[in-house]
Amino acid sequence: MFMMEVSxxxxxxxxxxxxxxxxxxxxxxxxxxxxxxxxxxxxxxxxQRHYLIPEYEFRVSMKxxxxxxxxxxxxxxxxxxxxxxxMKEEASSIVSSSSSNSSDSSxxxxxxxx
Numbered sequence: 001m002f003m004m005e006v007s008x009x010x011x012x013x014x015x016x017x018x019x020x021x022x023x024x025x026x027x028x029x030x031x032x033x034x035x036x037x038x039x040x041x042x043x044x045x046x047x048q049r050h051y052l053i054p055e056y057e058f059r060v061s062m063k064x065x066x067x068x069x070x071x072x073x074x075x076x077x078x079x080x081x082x083x084x085x086x087m088k089e090e091a092s093s094i095v096s097s098s099s100s101n102s103s104d105s106s107x108x109x110x111x112x113x114x
Contacts, residue, residue: 003022004020004021004022004023004027005020005022006018006019006021007019007021009057014042014061014062014065014067015042015060015061016059016069016070017059018058018059018060019055019057020055020057021054021056022054023054024054025046025048029046030084031073031076031077032044032058034076034077034080037076038075038076040062040064041060041061041062041072043060044060060072060073
């Protein structure tokens with residue numbers, strides 16, 4: 001199992017650029033979506049340097065120099081985790097209700113019902 005590797009590339013007065021290795025871009029797209037909801041964020045983007053290398057640069061630029069991009073990233077990660085947890089609960093609920101429905105129908109079929 002690979003562990004995602006995150007490192008700081010650049011920090012300036014209005015933003016931060018982070019390098020992410022050994023992770024799928026989908027995770028960063030979810031994070032990008034969550035960060036874009038913040039009114040204090042000017043630009044958020046993900047770039048892959050080469051399509052064969054799973055290494056991405058993630059940039060968050062704030063509208064004002066005093067705003068903290070790390071705080072926004074941390075809050076957005078928490079928000080994204082809540083969304084994923086909610087999706088997991090919904091999927092588990094669907095699977096469990098689906099499996100109980102299929103076991104009910106298999107019992108009725110074994111009793112001679114059609």
